[in-house]
Amino acid sequence: MSHDTSVVQLAKDLVGGDRRALAQALSLVESTADDDQPRIVELLTALPPSKETTRRIGVTGSPGVGKSTFLETFGLSLLEAGHRLAVLAVDPTSRRSGGSILGDKVRMQKLSLDDRAFVRPSPSRLALGGAAFATRDAITVCEAAGFTTTIVETVGVGQSEIETFDMVDLFLVLVLSQAGDDLQGIKRGVMEVADAVIVTKSDLSPDAASQARAMYRATMRLLSPSRPGWESPVLTVSALKNEGLTDVVNVVNAFFQEDREALIDAVRRNQRMSWFEELVRRKIAVQSESDAALAARLAVLRDKVAKDSVPVTSAVHDFLSHLTISFTERS
Ligand SMILES: Nc1nc2c(ncn2[C@@H]2O[C@H](COP(=O)(O)OP(=O)(O)OP(=O)(O)O)[C@@H](O)[C@H]2O)c(=O)[nH]1
Ligand SMILES: [Mg+2]
Numbered sequence: 001m002s003h004d005t006s007v008v009q010l011a012k013d014l015v016g017g018d019r020r021a022l023a024q025a026l027s028l029v030e031s032t033a034d035d036d037q038p039r040i041v042e043l044l045t046a047l048p049p050s051k052e053t054t055r056r057i058g059v060t061g062s063p064g065v066g067k068s069t070f071l072e073t074f075g076l077s078l079l080e081a082g083h084r085l086a087v088l089a090v091d092p093t094s095r096r097s098g099g100s101i102l103g104d105k106v107r108m109q110k111l112s113l114d115d116r117a118f119v120r121p122s123p124s125r126l127a128l129g130g131a132a133f134a135t136r137d138a139i140t141v142c143e144a145a146g147f148t149t150t151i152v153e154t155v156g157v158g159q160s161e162i163e164t165f166d167m168v169d170l171f172l173v174l175v176l177s178q179a180g181d182d183l184q185g186i187k188r189g190v191m192e193v194a195d196a197v198i199v200t201k202s203d204l205s206p207d208a209a210s211q212a213r214a215m216y217r218a219t220m221r222l223l224s225p226s227r228p229g230w231e232s233p234v235l236t237v238s239a240l241k242n243e244g245l246t247d248v249v250n251v252v253n254a255f256f257q258e259d260r261e262a263l264i265d266a267v268r269r270n271q272r273m274s275w276f277e278e279l280v281r282r283k284i285a286v287q288s289e290s291d292a293a294l295a296a297r298l299a300v301l302r303d304k305v306a307k308d309s310v311p312v313t314s315a316v317h318d319f320l321s322h323l324t325i326s327f328t329e330r331s
Pocket of ligand 1: 061062063064065066067069070107155200201203204237238239240241
């Protein structure tokens with residue numbers, strides 16, 4: 001791999017707190033261009049390892065539930081408490097356009113303008129395919145830049161919530177009180193991994209909000225704990241009226257208390273391990289199809305397997321021997 005001095009400089013500037021370097025580094029790790037891949041590796045290798053005391057928080061909820069508005073108020077209280085905050089907005093839907101990115105900047109205006117915070121709206125393109133992996137690298141970049149808390153805001157559709165859960169320490173699920181009559185629309189799987197449930201927009205109808213809270217509390221009691229020794233609380237907030245935010249801050253602080261550090265470390269370790277395993281699997285799959293010689297061998301073997309002219313086990317061994325050769329030639 002050629003030594004890229006510009007990337008080494010980028011890493012230095014990033015660690016030194018340069019905003020432009022931060023934005024550039026985030027664009028780089030989000031890039032899917034082949035040319036950028038060695039530069040991404042070089043950048044990540046040049047960064048200091050993440051500190052254990054950093055906080056990674058996921059915030060999810062259906063479109064319009066009030067995530068960005070909540071993050072503005074919640075984020076400002078984190079800044080007050082001395083944290084430096086990065087917000088990475090990930091939207092796996094294709095509805096996100098220049099307009100909604102502008103919307104994020106408006107909804108998180110004070111955060112966007114505060115130099116203790118950094119807000120990164122991501123265009124939808126980035127959320128497709130391997131985006132979950134890019135977001136993990138983006139967290140690493142933010143932590144290297146000195147942010148003590150990184151929040152990943154994700155729109156709750158499809159698999160995106162679970163992917164987010166797998167990259168954070170604490171997972172907050174925002175829900176509307178209007179949807180409180182039943183759990184329709186909110187998948188059970190998401191509630192199972194919620195470390196806290198937050199009923200939003202309580203100012204619209206305080207009664208509906210407290211009914212929803214009671215209903216979600218009952219639901220959460222039926223589920224097994226999201227983490228060992230942690231009971232997921234259900235809270236109500238109005239981000240617009242700044243009500244209930246102190247409770248959220250208290251829950252977050254309780255979650256990150258020192259006696260839970262070992263648990264959080266173990267969670268991160270498991271996350272790194274499955275990230276590695278999954279990425280290796282994916283890259284091998286991609287490699288098998290994109291490397292001409294390998295792809296040709298794979299096609300021959302598929303054909304033989306189809307005709308039953310070679311045992312499947314032998315075909316796999318054959319394939320693996322080609323894979324090894326292919327990688328050896330590269331290094
Ligand atoms: N009354 C009231 N309205 C709120 C509150 N929080 C958010 N809203 C409104 O709800 C709408 C959606 O808020 P957002 O914060 O953009 O919601 P979001 O979940 O980030 O939306 P997407 O990012 O588009 O999925 C906006 O019109 C907000 O002004 C609240 O606490 N009370
Ligand atoms: Mg939003």
